Amino acid sequence: MNDECQTLLAEVREMLAGADKLNETGQHGAAMEQAYHASEHVAAAYLLATTGRRMPSNDSTYDLFAKTIREPNRHPAALQTIREVVGDVCALREIYEPALLAETSPKDAQQMIDCVAALAGLVESTS
Amino acid sequence: MIPAKQFRQQLGGLYTAVMPCDQSDPRHRGALEKILSDTIQHEAKVHGAEFDPVAFRNVMRAMQSGDVEILFLAAAWELAKPKIVGATINFRSLSLQRAENGLIAKNGIYSEDVCLLPKIIRELVLERPSGKDFLDEGIGTHYIRECMTYFAKKGMRGGIIPTGQTFEFAPDNTKIVKIQEQLGAVLGQEETSGLFRLNEITDAIRSKWLVPVELRGAPLIGSASDPHNFAVLWSSYDEQQKVKAAFTRGLSTFKGRPVSQGQIISNGKLPEPPVMECVLASVLKAANEEIQERGWGRLDHEPALSETAAVFGVKPPLMHIHVLNEPEVIAGLHSLGVEKRLLGLHASQTASLDLAKASGGAIRPIKLIGSEAANNPYFSLVG
Numbered sequence: 364m365n366d367e368c369q370t371l372l373a374e375v376r377e378m379l380a381g382a383d384k385l386n387e388t389g390q391h392g393a394a395m396e397q398a399y400h401a402s403e404h405v406a407a408a409y410l411l412a413t414t415g416r417r418m419p420s421n422d423s424t425y426d427l428f429a430k431t432i433r434e435p436n437r438h439p440a441a442l443q444t445i446r447e448v449v450g451d452v453c454a455l456r457e458i459y460e461p462a463l464l465a466e467t468s469p470k471d472a473q474q475m476i477d478c479v480a481a482l483a484g485l486v487e488s489t490s
Numbered sequence: 491m492i493p494a495k496q497f498r499q500q501l502g503g504l505y506t507a508v509m510p511c512d513q514s515d516p517r518h519r520g521a522l523e524k525i526l527s528d529t530i531q532h533e534a535k536v537h538g539a540e541f542d543p544v545a546f547r548n549v550m551r552a553m554q555s556g557d558v559e560i561l562f563l564a565a566a567w568e569l570a571k572p573k574i575v576g577a578t579i580n581f582r583s584l585s586l587q588r589a590e591n592g593l594i595a596k597n598g599i600y601s602e603d604v605c606l607l608p609k610i611i612r613e614l615v616l617e618r619p620s621g622k623d624f625l626d627e628g629i630g631t632h633y634i635r636e637c638m639t640y641f642a643k644k645g646m647r648g649g650i651i652p653t654g655q656t657f658e659f660a661p662d663n664t665k666i667v668k669i670q671e672q673l674g675a676v677l678g679q680e681e682t683s684g685l686f687r688l689n690e691i692t693d694a695i696r697s698k699w700l701v702p703v704e705l706r707g708a709p710l711i712g713s714a715s716d717p718h719n720f721a722v723l724w725s726s727y728d729e730q731q732k733v734k735a736a737f738t739r740g741l742s743t744f745k746g747r748p749v750s751q752g753q754i755i756s757n758g759k760l761p762e763p764p765v766m767e768c769v770l771a772s773v774l775k776a777a778n779e780e781i782q783e784r785g786w787g788r789l790d791h792e793p794a795l796s797e798t799a800a801v802f803g804v805k806p807p808l809m810h811i812h813v814l815n816e817p818e819v820i821a822g823l824h825s826l827g828v829e830k831r832l833l834g835l836h837a838s839q840t841a842s843l844d845l846a847k848a849s850g851g852a853i854r855p856i857k858l859i860g861s862e863a864a865n866n867p868y869f870s871l872v873g
């Protein structure tokens with residue numbers, strides 16, 4: 364993993380720590396939003412590590428990442444673990460709705476933060 | 491409530507099912523009220539509308555009258571613990587298509603709402619057993635395709651098999667756009683397509699010369715004519731130029747009031763704009779009169795009009811007009827003072843989906859880049 368990629372993942376950790384703090388201080392919607400965007404940074408970091416291309420952190424990059432990382436030959440040893448964690452984050456991203464952020468509960472935000480943190484850890488260990 | 495045999499296990503281990511609401515089953519009726527209340531409240535929040543309990547009561551009554559076709563979406567990690575994760579609300583409709591010899595109207599479906607309940611999806615994530623995982627194609631894509639497959643294979647009430655689906659979408663809703671693109675839907679673009687709203691016949695429509703149009707009923711199986719659908723056709727004297735419109739009796743699930751869903755297509759050969767405006771004005775006027783005659787402005791459970799009021803008929807409900815890839819029709823509607831329908835600050839758009847294609851299981855691939863392309867992804871790919 365190159366330096367730029369490490370930097371991106373360090374940013375992810377910072378974002379998630381920030382999301383945790385936001386959640387603790389009652390800003391659950393902002394915490395959810397931050398964790399959502401952190402998942403896109405994870406995607407950009409992974410694609411940077413594997414292709415050398417810096418891609419924007421957005422929905423399309425995340426989709427490409429999710430499809431790519433679950434290819435059967437890519438991480439044979441960790442395929443099932445990867446599939447499970449990527450699947451969890453994909454499901455949570457699907458129901459992420461900016462218009463409803465104000466109704467986010469601390470539990471909902473924590474679930475997103477934890478899942479993205481697990482994903483980041485996985486990417487770090489496999490890239 | 492959901493028999494185990496209805497479920498199919500997906501790759502990854504999640505069991506999913508789509509099933510119609512059976513109004514004769516008290517458990518279904520109970521579940522319907524709960525799921526619809528959650529669904530409509532969720533949709534209202536997403537679109538910035540107020541949830542109206544009176545409107546909801548109207549929607550529930552409309553369900554009982556059989557006007558609306560609802561499919562429950564269910565999921566389970568273990569068959570003993572199924573969950574209803576959402577619902578779709580649909581109406582029997584017509585699907586207009588260009589054909590070699592003109593324009594044809596086939597059985598279709600108008601989808602009013604599709605909703606996944608976030609709370610239930612979060613529960614599924616939380617309860618996921620180790621070693622199992624979610625669907626690669628995404629939950630939304632999976633359920634929309636399953637619903638379309640259900641209708642394409644099993645049909646709607648009365649054994650009607652729809653061939654095409656029409657629906658409205660918000661162009662800034664990137665998630666639904668992505669899902670529908672994956673399924674192969676034709677999504678309207680601002681330059682050539684639009685969704686319009688007509689509260690009542692405008693002065694501009696009234697002022698146009700009327701041209702002859704033909705009203706065509708939509709047959710149901712047997713000899714009956716569908717009370718909820720009809721078409722209006724205009725042809726030039728030499729039959730070279732054609733415009734066809736179809737109208738469906740629908741219901742706003744926010745407002746609990748009837749809405750007529752209209753679609754207009756042409757055979758691509760159209761008269762000059764001034765004549766085109768007369769054609770569209772004639773089609774809309776004829777449709778409006780037919781809708782008034784059919785009493786679509788009144789919900790089934792509402793009391794019938796008094797004899798005096800019946801002379802004037804029921805005021806036609808709000809009309810939504812879907813126009814897909816017909817720039818001349820759009821220009822004509824603008825000239826007639828028909829406004830775009832807005833969802834929040836943005837103009838809403840129309841889309842259509844070929845059900846045979848959508849239910850065939852083909853998913854458009856996301857193009858892999860660089861070295862990724864060398865590996866064979868296991869998800870299904872089409873060219």
